[in-house]
Amino acid sequence: LAKTTQPISMDSYEGQEVNITCSHNNIATNDYITWYQQFPSQGPRFIIQGYKTKVTNEVASLFIPADRKSSTLSLPRVSLSDTAVYYCLVGDMDSSASKIIFGSGTRLSIRP
């Protein structure tokens, strides 16, 4: 199972673009990269998932270099409501033996 490493915390300001990078040096060929967001007193919420290159949806973009040993979650023009913990997960889409590890996540704080 690929271990992930993320910054413990990040700070930014409203209107800025925020990039959170996750390292996963041991990523396997069949592994996907998934990001979740968690607000206080709520369960995590799926943000985005990708395998390689770039994926974009209505809330974020995910950049994955060719070697796939890292990935970057990009949040465009953040607002105060983006203050949350962000988790990077790596794993096989359909492995019954896979053990999900959310890790400590990155605590993002957005200031006015």
Next chain:
Amino acid sequence: DARVTQTPRHKVTEMGQEVTMRCQPILGHNTVFWYRQTMMQGLELLAYFRNRAPLDDSGMPKDRFSAEMPDATLATLKIQPSEPRDSAVYFCASGRMGPNGEQFFGPGTRLTVL
């Protein structure tokens, strides 16, 4: 707007008592997960089911925890006997794919064992 529901939302009990937490997954989802979250350990996977069959419960203390899916609309997590160290928020999540497909989390059950 389909959601995972969990009951109870809060539970305070005394050490030694049995605790049962319930989860209703989103209709049509065939994979159900139970997680525990604490400040010290973060979010830990306890067990997951596919098509109601347990696939992995290696994260669960076997001597006191048990997880079941009596039917497709109900998943239960039981602790007997409960201990203060079991105090945590317990989340249920459901999805259509395996562990690394999109998971939809419930609001959680906050358990306090005195």
